[in-house]
Amino acid sequence: MSSTAITLVTQRKPLLKLEDVFKCYAMGGEEVTTLQGVSLQILQGEFVAIVGPSGSGKSTLMNMIGCLDVPTSGSYWIDGQEVSRMKDSQLAEIRNQKIGFIFQSFHLLSALSALENVELPLVYRGMSAKARKEQAQHALREVGLEERMHHRPSQLSGGQQQRVAIARALAGQPPILLADEPTGALDTKTGLEVMQMIHTLHRKGHTIVLITHDPQIAAQAERVIHIVDGQISHTEVMQA
Amino acid sequence: MKLSQAFKMAWKSILSNKTRTLLTMLGIIIGVSCVILLVSVGQGATSAVTAQVQGLGSNLLSVSISGRGVQTSVSFEQAQSFQDIEGVNAVAPTVSGNVQAKNGNKNVNVSVEGITADYEEVRSTKVQSGRFILPIDVDYSQKVALIGTETATDLFGTSNPVGAYMMLNGMRFKIVGLLEEKSTSNNTIKIPLTSAQRLLRSKGIRTIYMQAQTGDLTSIVKARTEQKLSQIFRSTDDSYTVTDQKEMLKTVSSITDTLSIALGGIAGISLIVGGIGIMNIMLVSVTERTREIGIRKSVGAKKRDILLQFLIESIVISGISGMIGILVGLGGGVLVSQITSLTVQASLNIILISFGFSVFIGVFFGIFPANKAANLKPVDALRYD
Numbered sequence: 001m002s003s004t005a006i007t008l009v010t011q012r013k014p015l016l017k018l019e020d021v022f023k024c025y026a027m028g029g030e031e032v033t034t035l036q037g038v039s040l041q042i043l044q045g046e047f048v049a050i051v052g053p054s055g056s057g058k059s060t061l062m063n064m065i066g067c068l069d070v071p072t073s074g075s076y077w078i079d080g081q082e083v084s085r086m087k088d089s090q091l092a093e094i095r096n097q098k099i100g101f102i103f104q105s106f107h108l109l110s111a112l113s114a115l116e117n118v119e120l121p122l123v124y125r126g127m128s129a130k131a132r133k134e135q136a137q138h139a140l141r142e143v144g145l146e147e148r149m150h151h152r153p154s155q156l157s158g159g160q161q162q163r164v165a166i167a168r169a170l171a172g173q174p175p176i177l178l179a180d181e182p183t184g185a186l187d188t189k190t191g192l193e194v195m196q197m198i199h200t201l202h203r204k205g206h207t208i209v210l211i212t213h214d215p216q217i218a219a220q221a222e223r224v225i226h227i228v229d230g231q232i233s234h235t236e237v238m239q240a
Numbered sequence: 241m242k243l244s245q246a247f248k249m250a251w252k253s254i255l256s257n258k259t260r261t262l263l264t265m266l267g268i269i270i271g272v273s274c275v276i277l278l279v280s281v282g283q284g285a286t287s288a289v290t291a292q293v294q295g296l297g298s299n300l301l302s303v304s305i306s307g308r309g310v311q312t313s314v315s316f317e318q319a320q321s322f323q324d325i326e327g328v329n330a331v332a333p334t335v336s337g338n339v340q341a342k343n344g345n346k347n348v349n350v351s352v353e354g355i356t357a358d359y360e361e362v363r364s365t366k367v368q369s370g371r372f373i374l375p376i377d378v379d380y381s382q383k384v385a386l387i388g389t390e391t392a393t394d395l396f397g398t399s400n401p402v403g404a405y406m407m408l409n410g411m412r413f414k415i416v417g418l419l420e421e422k423s424t425s426n427n428t429i430k431i432p433l434t435s436a437q438r439l440l441r442s443k444g445i446r447t448i449y450m451q452a453q454t455g456d457l458t459s460i461v462k463a464r465t466e467q468k469l470s471q472i473f474r475s476t477d478d479s480y481t482v483t484d485q486k487e488m489l490k491t492v493s494s495i496t497d498t499l500s501i502a503l504g505g506i507a508g509i510s511l512i513v514g515g516i517g518i519m520n521i522m523l524v525s526v527t528e529r530t531r532e533i534g535i536r537k538s539v540g541a542k543k544r545d546i547l548l549q550f551l552i553e554s555i556v557i558s559g560i561s562g563m564i565g566i567l568v569g570l571g572g573g574v575l576v577s578q579i580t581s582l583t584v585q586a587s588l589n590i591i592l593i594s595f596g597f598s599v600f601i602g603v604f605f606g607i608f609p610a611n612k613a614a615n616l617k618p619v620d621a622l623r624y625d
C-alpha cells in the first residue's frame with residue numbers, strides 16, 4: 001500500500017512553484033509587508049490546505065497563486081512558465097485556462113442566470129455558444145443544479161450559489177482549483193456538501209489549494225501549510 | 241471573445257439595468273431633440289424672411305426720396321427717364337397714401353399705391369383673377385383698381401370683387417383684378433399712377449422701384465442711379481437713398497443669423513447638460529460595476545474584452561437614444577409649425593451633427609471610466625465596494 005503511495009508521489013510533477021515571494025502595500029505612506037519571503041511547491045493533483053490566523057496573508061497568497069495579483073518581488077512558475085514576468089493579457093489567459101476560483105462570497109454576477117455565470121470563463125475562451133452551453137450544463141449537472149440553471153443568483157440559497165460558483169470554476173476543466181474559505185459563508189451542513197464536492201474534484205485529478213482557518217477542514221487535505229505573519233511556519237503531511 | 245458575443249453581453253447588460261439605461265438615454269434624447277427643434281425654428285425663420293425679401297421682386301432696387309428744401313420729389317417723367325440708365329430692365333414709380341374705401345355700408349381705411357404696368361414685373365406682383373393695370377389705364381387716368389385679398393374680404397365678403405365697384409374717398413373705381421396672396425399686398429389697393437396723383441392730390445413721386453437686368457448689375461445700376469439723382473437734387477445727397485435687394489438680404493440675414501446663433505447656443509447648452517448627465521451616470525455605473533469587472537477578469541476577461549463590452553454598450557445606448565432624439569426633435573418641429581405660425585425647417589447637417597456629438601459624448605464617457613476600471617488588477621477590482 002505505502003509503496004504505491006510513494007511511487008504516486010514521486011510520479012507527480014511540481015505544478016506551482018513560488019520562490020521567495022514578497023508582497024508589500026503602501027498604506028498611508030507606511031509600507032506593510034503582507035508576504036515575507038514565501039517559498040513553496042505544489043504538485044500536480046495535490047490537495048493542499050493553507051491555514052493561519054486572520055490577517056496572516058492567506059488570501060494575499062491565494063491571489064498571487066491565482067494570478068489575480070502580482071508579487072512585489074520573488075518569482076512564481078506555473079507548469080514551468082514564469083508567471084511573475086507575464087503581461088496582464090497573458091495572466092488573463094492563465095486564469096482563463098488553468099485556474100478555477102471559488103471565493104468565500106461566491107462572486108457571481110447578479111444580472112446573469114446560473115447557466116450564464118457558469119458559461120462566463122468559456123465566453124472569454126471564444127467558444128461557440130452551443131459548445132459553451134453544453135459544457136456549462138454538464139458542470140451544473142455535476143454540482144446537482146441542472147434544474148436551477150435559469151435562476152438568478154438572488155433566487156438561490158447560499159449553498160446553491162456556492163455550487164454555481166464551483167460549477168463555474170470547473171466548467172473550463174482547469175487543472176488548478178483555488179478555494180478561499182469556500183465554506184466560510186455557509187452553515188455546517190451545506191459546508192460539508194461543498195467539501196464533498198471538492199473531494200470529488202480532487203479524485204478526478206484537479207490540483208486543489210484550499211484556504212481555511214478551520215483545522216477540521218484543513219485536516220482533510222493531503223498537506224497543510226501553516227502561515228503566520230506572512231511567513232510559512234511549518235508544513236504537515238497528513239496521513240490518508 | 242467574439243464580437244457577436246460581446247454584442248449579446250452588452251445588450252444583456254443594457255436590459256438588466258433599466259434605470260441606468262433610461263437616465264442615460266434621457267440625457268441624449270433631450271440634447272439631440274432640443275438642438276434639432278431650436279435650430280429648425282431658427283432656419284425656418286431665416287428662410288421665411290429671405291423668401292419674403294426675395295418676393296419683393298428680383299434684382300430689385302428701390303429709390304426713396306425724402307426731399308430737402310425746394311425739391312421734395314421727382315416728376316413722373318423724370319422717374320420714367322430712369323429707364324434709360326444702362327443696365328435697367330424696368331422702372332416702376334409709385335405714389336402712395338391712405339384712403340377710405342367703401343362698398344355700400346362697408347368701410348375700411350386702406351393704403352393705396354399708384355402704379356404703372358411695369359410694377360407687375362418689377363415687384364413680381366400678380367393678379368389671381370382679372371387683369372393687371374395696363375399702360376393705357378395710366379395714360380388716361382382710368383378709374384380702375386386692383387384689390388388685395390384681405391381688403392377684398394373686408395369690402396365684399398366672400399363674393400367675387402372683380403368687376404365690382406367701390407368708392408375711394410368718394411371717387412368710384414372699378415375693380416379689374418384680385419391680387420395674389422402676398423403678405424405685403426394683402427391689405428392694399430393698387431390703381432393707375434396718374435389716377436392716384438389725383439386721388440391723393442400729390443403729383444410728386446417719392447418711391448421708384450427699379451429692376452436691374454441681372455443680379456450682378458444691381459450695384460452698378462445703383463451707382464448710376466445715385467449719380468443721376470445727384471444731378472436732379474444738385475448734390476444734396478441726403479435727399480434720396482437707393483437700396484438694393486442684396487443689401488436688404490444682408491441686413492435680414494444678419495438678423496436671422498443672430499437668431500440662429502442664439503437658438504443654437506441654447507441648444508448647444510442643452511446638449512452639454514445632457515452630456516454631463518451621461519458622464520455622471522456612466523461614472524457612477526462604472527464604480528458600481530467595478531466588482532463585475534473584477535469577476536469578469538478573474539475568469540479570464542482581458543482588458544480589451546472589458547473595453548469592448550463597455551464600448552458596445554455605450555454605442556448602442558447613445559445610438560438608439562440619438563435616433564429617438566431625432567424623431568422627437570422632428571416631431572416637435574411639426575407640432576410647433578402646426579400650433580404656431582412659425583416656419584420650421586430641419587436640416588440634415590444639424591441632425592447629423594447633433595447625433596454625432598451625442599453619440600461621441602455617450603461613447604467617450606462610457607469608455608473613459610470603464611478604461612480606468614479595466615486597468616485595475618483583478619484583486620483590487622474584486623475588493624471594490
Ligand SMILES: Nc1ncnc2c1ncn2[C@@H]1O[C@H](COP(=O)(O)OP(=O)(O)O)[C@@H](O)[C@H]1O
Pocket residue numbers: 025026027032034052053054055056057058059060061
Ligand atoms: N490591498 C491592500 N492594501 C493594503 N493592505 C492590504 C491589502 N490587501 C491585504 N492587505 C493586508 O494584508 C494583510 C493580510 O491580508 P489577507 O491576505 O486578506 O489575510 P487573511 O486572508 O489571512 O485573513 C492584512 O493585514 C491586510 O490588511
Ligand SMILES: [Mg+2]
Pocket residue numbers: 058059060
Ligand atoms: Mg482572507
